[in-house]
Amino acid sequence: MKAYLFPGQGSQFVGMGEKLYKKSTLAKKMFHLADELLGFKITSIMFNGTDDILKQTINAQLSIYICSVIETKLYENFNPDMVAGLSIGEFSALTAINVFSFEDGLYLVNQRASLMQKICEKTKGNMIVIIGLKDKIIENICKNEIGIVVLSNYIAPNHSVISGELNSVKRVCSILKKIGAKKIIRIPVYGAFHSPIMKSAEEKLKNIIMKVNFNPPVCPIYQNFIGKSIIDSNEIKKNIIKQMGAPVKWKQSIKNMIIDGASKFIEIGPGKSLEKIAKIIFKDCNK
Structure with missing residues (x-):
């Protein structure tokens, strides 16, 4: 099919x-x-x-x-x-x-x-691809962030996207990098979609x-x-x-x-x- x-x-x-x-x-x-x-x-x-x-x-x-x-x-x-x-x-x-x-x-x-x-x-937002970490780990890190940031796209195994306010996304990315994210890639968009x-x-x-x-x-x-x-x-x-x-x-x-x-x-x-x-x-x- x-x-x-x-x-x-x-x-x-x-x-x-x-x-x-x-x-x-x-x-x-x-x-x-x-x-x-x-x-x-x-x-x-x-x-x-x-x-x-x-x-x-x-x-x-x-x-x-x-x-x-x-x-x-x-x-x-x-x-x-x-x-x-x-x-x-x-x-x-x-x-x-x-x-x-x-x-x-x-x-x-x-x-x-x-x-x-x-x-x-109106809102400074961002979307970042995260490779190398499980969805649950990313979700938990996002939940503990004070600002708005979420796992916004479940792409593939250990391959996800986060979206949110610019500063919140930066802080979460810093944590994800420290705990083992293999790649952190900015998507070429202007906004925190989804x-x-x-x-x-x-x-x-x-x-x-x-x-x-x-x-x-x-x-x-x-x-x-x-x-x-x-x-x-x-x-x-x-x-x-x-x-x-x-x-x-x-x-x-x-x-x-x-x-x-x-x-x-x-x-x-x-x-x-x-x-x-x-x-x-x-x-x-x-x-």
Whole structure:
């Protein structure tokens, strides 16, 4: 069974999507449509912008969504048995399995990213990859920190992400390094995503998402909030709202995909890191 994976923020790079634009009339049409609907040239930022401009929340999320969906449209024999998307990638996945249109997805991503961007501008936040420590150890260190910092992404065995206020994250990283973290890597984003800092935007996002029609998916989607297979469109809608301020259960999603029969993982969008992570989890499940 084939499982398709869609990347999240941090996978963006200057020049992304330009090859698709040049080789396909359909891709060119969709890129122009995105520019028109957004009211500004996101394509210029994607193709010719700077790293700093592209990694701004609004630009990064829109660019990743647009590239991922267009690549899906050009993918030969796209017939998924199951899908999952990492954070903003969940919107790409939902468009790919016909839960909502490219246009509706673009609108939702724009609204979501705008809400998150405003929080990022008000709060100095950070996201850090932690490699080499078990989830429980990281969770306990975060709980003992005075400020806001949480384990925000369960990526793979001994491979997690923490998010929170800048100073709190720094203090936690210092402790994690002392107790044996092998690697501590900053994710190129401006904000503490999937942490309590984002909770204030959830109600606003809920009001926006509830107005958009969600169709039944053509295959199961394994959602970040729950880490399990979902096919009910109402449940999908609830989970996509709660996703913003809650930890991403990516490791759990991939494990459940494997349990449900996934034997091949294919990443669609910028980067191939999710395929590598899936292989790590697959090996861990088959020890």
